[in-house]
Amino acid sequence: MAFTSTTFLFLFLPILLLIYIIIYKFHKIELENLFLVIVSIIFYAWGGLQSCVLLIISIAINYVIGLLLDKWENAVVLRRSIFIIGIIINLGMLVIYKYSAFLISIVGSVGKSVDINFSMETTISSLPLGISFFTFSIISYLADVYSRKVIPQKNPIKLALFVMLFPKLIMGPIVRYSQIEKDFENREVNLHKTYRGLIRFVKGFCKKMLLANQMGIVADAIFSMQGGDNFVIAWIGALAYTLQIYIDFSSYTDMAIGLGNIFGFTFAENFDYPYVSKSIQEFWRRWHITLSSWFRDYVYIPLGGNRKGKARTYVNLGIVFLLTGIWHGANWTFIFWGIYHGFFLILERIRLREILQKAPRAVSHMYTMLVVIIGWVMFRAESIPQAIKYITSMFQFRIDNIWQLDFWKIMNRQYIFFFIISVICCIPAGKIRKKLCDNIISDLLLIGIFIFSIYFMLVSEFNPFIYLRF
Structure with missing residues (x-):
């Protein structure tokens, strides 16, 4: 259910x-x-x-x-x-x-x-x-x-x-x-906690129906075309999936935490705006936090962590991220995705982290997102050859076939609007977000969006949760 x-x-x-x-x-x-x-x-x-x-x-x-x-x-x-x-x-x-x-x-x-x-x-x-x-x-x-x-x-x-x-x-x-x-x-169950739990649930529901699902439709269409043999279309598909997987999984977490609050339970947060990270190490401190901390406490530290020299630290990181990839699914794409992230974490441990700390923020952020997006293409692909073909199309810089009808029927104004909103939702707005989200006016607005989201749920046949298969 x-x-x-x-x-x-x-x-x-x-x-x-x-x-x-x-x-x-x-x-x-x-x-x-x-x-x-x-x-x-x-x-x-x-x-x-x-x-x-x-x-x-x-x-x-x-x-x-x-x-x-x-x-x-x-x-x-x-x-x-x-x-x-x-x-x-x-x-x-x-x-x-x-x-x-x-x-x-x-x-x-x-x-x-x-x-x-x-x-x-x-x-x-x-x-x-x-x-x-x-x-x-x-x-x-x-x-x-x-x-x-x-x-x-x-x-x-x-x-x-x-x-x-x-x-x-x-x-x-x-x-x-x-x-x-x-x-x-x-455990305490009161009106305030129940209300805030419901609001958290509704926020997650709206993110799922209005943003994650719309990005999923675009991503599925473009990945089915293997990138469309055009680097613009390929990048749009990769970005759509990058947005989809984060919003999809974090929306479920919002709903789970909200429901937990309603019944008096407090669950750990699972995401902390991972796409603002300036290194892969920071990304994994912000992405799927409960899984990262699980592997840290029950695998990495028992193996010796970083206490037994640099070489052993690199081996331990490699083992952890190999297992991370395996945890996600029985497919070579997940295994290589885990090894891929482990490789960059080891590089950052060796020397790259010092370079990134000295580099301009924009450069370190672009590096991180490039690594993450390419990794998501590997994660999304059905096979390694398919992943290689798609990634190749992202860097061939071909613009022929850009007017493919199948693509432009999908990427209309509605999806462009939701694409922009999805990007905004991946960025912490600090005091502005808190001011807008913690008052009754914003809650009433959210109820209206919730009703709109229910309409999307009823008329749409696209409603999968990506991590449901894990």
Whole structure:
């Protein structure tokens, strides 16, 4: 069930809010938690009962593992073995459901290259929604229990709520147990917080329907033309996708954080205007913050971080961004995208960062955006050859075929308007933005835009979330 569906907006959410308000009047936190778990199961099961059963089994297994880590606290070897088994189980489920077909295809390709016939069919029909997100949340819980940063949750309902809380279940942000642990015991729900949560949700909804979707239509059309053999059209498509992926993902985060606020939870922010960055290192401090910090705390630092010399630091960065690419999907394009970003991060560590700090702000920003945009083309392409062809068209500086009818039917005045608004939304406006966004007049204006967005939702058939497949 998507946040941008009529079922969610006009049926699920209103009924949920009404019942939750009634339950909240009893001041029984256990009843509120149980209700939200049941609601989250219904929400997730809407997309597939089999996936929901898998998630419940995963929660049960990790609940037991958490208790065992607590029980055998003084048995170092046994405790470490239990933790490793837990990690293997969680990563094993992720590999089986997300990467098995990809791995089988690699084995098949290798077999053909050495004249060995290999054929194997996978019986997994669909990827459970949000499996990458909830798997990382669960692993962070086990890791924090193992390192004694948190006390294992002995109430299965509360652990289930941590994993399944529906606003962040499918597309994050990747919430850690320690961040919302206190909310399971006592959380405040009041009119002001609910109102601001609804406003945050509405802002995300409007960004999704009016901006991300419009940029997506342009990007899909141009990428289907492989850039149109024209560098102007190719760049427009690349820029449209650059805007789409940021606004699409950040709009979902806005809606998730807003819904969390309504029910008394505070989720971590996931974006901080990444397109104003002046280096790739800064970009990753601003982009998908919860994923970046997850890899930093649970992979990079345990590997040694930057504490074991320059060479080891470069290796650790390479490993982290290889895994970052793999996390995003079972395709060589994601793997090369991760390696690509890791390469520039290593370059910046070696020498480039010092050069960028001395360079004019415009130069460092242009460098960063050029690297990011080319990376997004690789990320968006279906295959490496397609990515190479598209990137080549961006730098051939050909202007023939610029009047292709298929392109100009799409890139009309409406999309040019939304393109400009999308660019503005990627730039922090500081005090002006705060002044405009934090008063009742702007909220009333937002309600009008929300109604307009609902119209777009009803008349448009284009409504995917990019990160829904991860």
